[in-house]
Amino acid sequence: MSNVSVQLTAPNGRKYTQPIGLFINNEFVPSKSGDKFASINPSDEKEITSVYAAGEEDVDLAAKAARKALKADSWKLLPPTERGNLMLKFADLVEQHKETLATIETWDNGKPYQVSLNDDLGEVVNTFRYYAGWADKVHGQTISTTHEKFAYTLRQPVGVVGQIIPWNFPLAMAAWKLGPALACGNTVVLKPAEQTPLSILYMASLFKEAGFPPGVVNILNGLGRVAGTALVTHPGIDKVAFTGSTTTGKEIMKMAAGTMKNITLETGGKSPLVVFSDADLEQAAKWAHIGIMYNQGQVCTATSRILVHDSVYDKFVALFKEAVKSTSKVGNPFEDDTFQGPQVTKAQYDRVLSYIESGKSEGATLASGGVPYKNVGDGKGFFIEPTIFTNVKDNMRIYREEVFGPFVVISSFVNVDEAVTRANDTTYGLGAAIFTKDIERAHRVASEIEAGMVWINSSNDSDFRVPFGGVKQSGIGRELGEAGLEAYSQTKAVHVNIGAKL
Numbered sequence: 304m305s306n307v308s309v310q311l312t313a314p315n316g317r318k319y320t321q322p323i324g325l326f327i328n329n330e331f332v333p334s335k336s337g338d339k340f341a342s343i344n345p346s347d348e349k350e351i352t353s354v355y356a357a358g359e360e361d362v363d364l365a366a367k368a369a370r371k372a373l374k375a376d377s378w379k380l381l382p383p384t385e386r387g388n389l390m391l392k393f394a395d396l397v398e399q400h401k402e403t404l405a406t407i408e409t410w411d412n413g414k415p416y417q418v419s420l421n422d423d424l425g426e427v428v429n430t431f432r433y434y435a436g437w438a439d440k441v442h443g444q445t446i447s448t449t450h451e452k453f454a455y456t457l458r459q460p461v462g463v464v465g466q467i468i469p470w471n472f473p474l475a476m477a478a479w480k481l482g483p484a485l486a487c488g489n490t491v492v493l494k495p496a497e498q499t500p501l502s503i504l505y506m507a508s509l510f511k512e513a514g515f516p517p518g519v520v521n522i523l524n525g526l527g528r529v530a531g532t533a534l535v536t537h538p539g540i541d542k543v544a545f546t547g548s549t550t551t552g553k554e555i556m557k558m559a560a561g562t563m564k565n566i567t568l569e570t571g572g573k574s575p576l577v578v579f580s581d582a583d584l585e586q587a588a589k590w591a592h593i594g595i596m597y598n599q600g601q602v603c604t605a606t607s608r609i610l611v612h613d614s615v616y617d618k619f620v621a622l623f624k625e626a627v628k629s630t631s632k633v634g635n636p637f638e639d640d641t642f643q644g645p646q647v648t649k650a651q652y653d654r655v656l657s658y659i660e661s662g663k664s665e666g667a668t669l670a671s672g673g674v675p676y677k678n679v680g681d682g683k684g685f686f687i688e689p690t691i692f693t694n695v696k697d698n699m700r701i702y703r704e705e706v707f708g709p710f711v712v713i714s715s716f717v718n719v720d721e722a723v724t725r726a727n728d729t730t731y732g733l734g735a736a737i738f739t740k741d742i743e744r745a746h747r748v749a750s751e752i753e754a755g756m757v758w759i760n761s762s763n764d765s766d767f768r769v770p771f772g773g774v775k776q777s778g779i780g781r782e783l784g785e786a787g788l789e790a791y792s793q794t795k796a797v798h799v800n801i802g803a804k805l
Contacts, residue, residue, distance in 0.1 A: 307331040309352050314344075315416065315637045317406045319505070323354040325361055326507035326522035328368045329515070335360040340526065342501055345413035345645040345652075346636060346684045354500050357525035362492070362533040365521040369463040369490040370539055372518030378490065381516075387438030390485060393513040394431040397424065400509065407502040408474055413644040413685070414598055415636045419474075427478040430767045430783075434482035437785070441487055441792055451803040457795040460488035461565055462541030464791065465534040467527075467555075468503070469547045470496035470647050471601040471707075477503055479771075479782050480544050481520065487791040489542075492521045494534055496547075498648050500524035527551070538562055544790065545569070546603070549705075549731075549776050567780035567790045569603065569772060571705045572733030574754065575726035576606035576762060579719075580614045582738035586760070588622035591711075594736060594762030596631050596689050599643055600709035601651070603777075604734035606762045608702060610722055613715040620693055620713055624671055631689045631709070633676045643709060645685040652685035655708030659690055662701040667712070668694040697725060705731070719748065727753045733773035736762040755781075 307324030308331065323339075324331035339353040357365075372378050397404065404427075405419035414423075443456035464484050468476040473495060484491050495503040507522040523530055535543050535558040542565040545555050549571040559566050576594055578587045594606035611619045636644035646652040652675075659673045672688035679686055687709060695702050695712040702712050716722045726735060735754040739745050749757040755773040758764050765771060770786035772778050780790050 306333060311352060313406045313410050315406055317403060319403050321352060321501060322504040322508060323352060325355055325357055327365045329511040329517040334358060340497060342411055344410055345647055347680055348683045351410060354524050357523040357530040359533040361523060362530060362537055365492045365523055366463060366537050366539040368518035369492050369521055372516055373463055373490045375516060377516040378519055383439040387435040389514055390431050390435035393509055394428045396509040396513055398428050404474060404502055404505060407505055409636050411499045411501045413636055413647055415641045415644055417639055423472060423475045426475040430478040430482045433767050434486040437788060438486040441788055452800055454796055454798045458792045459795055461791055461793055462489060463539060464489045464491050465540040465543045466491055466493040467531055467545045468495055470498040471598060473499045474502050476546050483787040484791045487788060489791055490519050492523060492534060494523050494525060494530055497526050535559055536561060569778040569782060571731055572603050572777050573608055573705050573729050573731045574604055574606045574734040575608045575610055576736040577722050577726055578611040578619055579739040580612040581740045584615060584619050584622055587738040588619060588626045590762040591623055592626040592630060595711040596627065596643060596709050599646055601647060601707055604763050606736050607711055609711060609713040610716050610725060611713060613717055616715040624691060627689050633686055633688065634679055646687060646708060649685060655687055655706060655710055658701055658706045658710060662692045665699045667692040667699060667701060697728060723748060723751050730776045732775035733777035
């Protein structure tokens with residue numbers, strides 16, 4: 304076992320055993336090729352450790368293990384209430400290990416430790432407990448037809464599910480997908496993002512400790528172009544669920560078409576935040592700050608386009624800049640007062656900086672930030688000052704394209720119709736926020752905005768009990784809430800003849 308785990312000491316002094324192997328059939332194993340890739344600490348650019356990289360042969364082994372587990376009595380015939388109890392045991396174990404999991408998440412991802420501990424780990428525990436309660440409530444119907452016949456339906460698992468999660472919320476996004484999939488009786492092969500594999504590998508061992516049968520949950524860290532492609536195209540995978548960029552989501556749709564896989568996609572966004580003249584501007588500015596700067600701006604629903612009524616535009620900009628200045632402390636993510644850590648990778652850091660240059664070249668006004676932040680540790684790390692552009696036109700790249708960083712554009716409008724039209728002028732449709740004291744206007748605009756989620760007088764609210772997902776090029780299907788079960792169950796109709804004769 305020594306070749307599939309290493310002893311590590313995190314920057315906050317926590318010592319723990321880090322798995323680095325592939326988790327197949329409840330065991331950590333090396334990849335068949337022996338290939339590895341490094342996971343980098345974005346705060347100081349140093350390697351944390353290397354993990355094994357799955358190839359096609361490893362994906363095939365995991366898919367077969369999941370298929371075997373799907374048909375095994377230990378899972379197929381397990382009463383759904385007992386399945387829910389396993390999920391509750393797992394949630395309890397996550398809660399017991401939350402400090403270690405939060406430490407790994409922060410070290411590997413760069414998000415503030417307090418966010419990892421209180422937000423992300425809380426999301427994991429709550430999501431699993433919520434879906435554990437659903438495990439024995441996913442059932443069919445009886446349907447009256449004629450006096451000689453009746454029909455009933457069965458809600459059954461889809462089968463073996465391939466899940467691909469992003470790097471911005473590794474643990475939370477894993478829970479969003481694993482929770483409903485397991486509650487419905489599926490088995491899973493999950494691939495973490497190659498940028499952040501460590502926390503999911505640690506969490507994998509808790510499934511075995513909770514008592515899940517071998518093969519029910521398999522974790523394959525690996526490169527997207529290799530392991531991800533093999534997972535999506537594997538004939539033994541019945542469904543693919545993916546969270547990530549719209550570009551990658553389109554590629555997954557193409558690859559999944561080869562075997563007509565069921566798919567769920569949660570992809571990109573360029574969510575508008577609309578501030579009307581009657582809004583509580585101080586609250587709007589504070590919520591707008593959270594809506595774009597939280598998690599280093601690396602949030603798919605981030606309200607990265609702010610539209611403000613021209614009568615209050617200047618006042619709002621001043622309040623927003625003050626909210627950013629007073630709250631967005633950039634620093635060591637293990638310090639309790641840090642609000643913003645580093646971008647997750649050098650590639651993401653460079654991407655954000657390139658959009659800053661684009662905004663300046665296109666003629667927008669750089670109102671704040673827009674430069675690397677070097678006042679952390681020895682000056683290393685992928686830190687960027689929170690960036691605000693004003694006087695932004697709708698045809699600018701920074702207005703239309705998803706940046707995925709601490710980067711916001713602010714523009715003005717003159718009436719409701721213009722605000723709605725411009726809010727909808729995007730290929731995306733994930734989230735939108737509205738700030739107004741006029742309840743009639745709030746609900747009317749909420750119904751007219753083309754988005755899967757709308758927040759009235761807040762931004763980026765998410766709750767494990769409420770459906771999450773987008774329209775247009777922001778995705779297909781819904782996660783969380785009762786709606787999340789639809790993605791992982793299928794309906795079978797059974798017709799019963801109780802008297803009709805030919």
